[in-house]
Amino acid sequence: xxxxxxxxxxxxxxxxxxxxxxxxxxxxxxxxxxxxxxxxxxxxxxxxxxxxxxxxxxxxxxxxxxxxxxxxxxxxxxxxxxxxxxxxxxxxxxxxxxxxxxxxxxxxxxxxxxxxxxxxxxxxxxxxxxxxxxxxxxxxxxxxxxxxxxxxxxxxxxxxxxxxxxxxxxxxxxxxxxxxxxxxxxxxxxxxxxxxxxxxxxxxxxxxxxxxxxxxxxxxxxxxxxxxx
Numbered sequence: 640x641x642x643x644x645x646x647x648x649x650x651x652x653x654x655x656x657x658x659x660x661x662x663x664x665x666x667x668x669x670x671x672x673x674x675x676x677x678x679x680x681x682x683x684x685x686x687x688x689x690x691x692x693x694x695x696x697x698x699x700x701x702x703x704x705x706x707x708x709x710x711x712x713x714x715x716x717x718x719x720x721x722x723x724x725x726x727x728x729x730x731x732x733x734x735x736x737x738x739x740x741x742x743x744x745x746x747x748x749x750x751x752x753x754x755x756x757x758x759x760x761x762x763x764x765x766x767x768x769x770x771x772x773x774x775x776x777x778x779x780x781x782x783x784x785x786x787x788x789x790x791x792x793x794x795x796x797x798x799x800x801x802x803x804x805x806x807x808x809x810x811x812x813x814x815x816x817x818x819x820x821x822x823x824x825x826x827x828x829x830x831x832x833x834x835x836x837x838x839x840x841x842x843x844x845x846x847x848x849x850x851x852x853x854x855x856x857x858x859x860x861x862x863x864x865x866x867x868x
Contacts, residue, residue, distance in 0.1 A: 654680070658737060658747030659700070659798050660791025661847030662840070666717040666737060666749050667798060669710050670696045676709075681740035684717050686733055692717050693740065701797040704828065719751040719847075752848040761846045763788065765804070765821070767853050772832075772860040774839060775824035776850060777811055778804045784817035789844035792825060794857070795837050800825055801844050827860065834859045 656670035670680045679697035683690055699706060700714035719733060733751040738744055752761040765778025765788075778788045792799045804823040812819030831837060839862065841853040854865040 654739065654744060656746045657801075658749070658845075659801050660789075660793075660842065660844040661719065661749050661751060662791060662793055662798075662842055663755070663796070663847070664718060664720045664751075666719060666735070666747075666751075667700060667714070668696075668737070668746060669700060669714045670739070670746060671709070671713045679712070682715050682717060682746070683738050683740050684719070685736045685738060691733075691735060692719075694718075703794050703797045703799045703831070719749070747845070749845045749847075752843075752846040755842070755847050755849055758843065758848045758851060758853075761843065761848045763843050763846070763848065764816075764851075765843075766851045767841050767855060767864075769852075769855075769862050769864065770824070771862070773824050773826045774841065774855070774862065775822065776804075776841065776852075777808060777816070777821045777823065778843060778850060779817055779821040781817070788821070790823055790850065791842055791844040793840045793842075794831060796840075799828075827857070831857060832860050838865070 653674055654670055654672055658668040660667060672678055672680050679695045682694050682696055684692040694715050694717050696713050696715040698714045699711055735749050737746045763778055763780050767776035774792055778790060780786055780788055787803045787805045789801055789803050791801045802823055802825055804821050806822035807820045808822040837857040839855040839857050841850045852864050855862045856865050
């Protein structure tokens with residue numbers, strides 16, 4: 640689980656970083672300057688050539704699992720929209736580059752969905768399955784069937800994991816869903832199996848769009864679809 644949580648990439652031999660996912664109008668991630676680890680890094684969100692947001696990577700991210708010490712105070716939450724969320728029907732999708740300020744060092748790219756409830760409008764299709772003891776399902780991009788898609792999972796609005804949907808499923812292949820290699824399954828950590836009712840949200844990582852049946856209720860090891868948002 641730790642590898643899925645905090646898998647990072649070294650950029651420009653100086654920075655380590657990870658974009659964890661888009662969720663409820665924010666792009667979450669972390670970045671650290673390995674030469675100056677106590678100096679917060681400033682992050683830009685660029686739409687075309689226009690600066691949309693500027694934030695400092697100096698927060699502790701809301702996570703299910705405890706943060707490793709080296710990631711404390713290196714998190715960022717970039718707001719992707721301004722104004723009241725109910726106005727999403729008037730928005731258009733944003734393709735944003737998230738990069739380090741005053742550089743060309745790109746941390747990630749997101750295509751923020753104006754309506755997170757419509758997965759297909761952002762070019763994807765996929766479902767969450769109801770398992771016991773794990774969160775799983777499938778997602779693909781029909782226009783680019785050869786490309787894998789990442790999902791991000793949040794529990795009670797805290798980040799749990801980002802993972803790639805690359806597992807082969809015979810049922811998808813039989814249903815003519817591309818190659819069939821679009822499945823994912825993430826075991827639930829023991830701390831979440833204590834019987835307390837929790838909400839689980841599963842989104843396409845780089846758009847924030849919910850998978851179909853991607854809002855779930857967890858009690859013990861059992862998951863069930865939420866009937867209301």
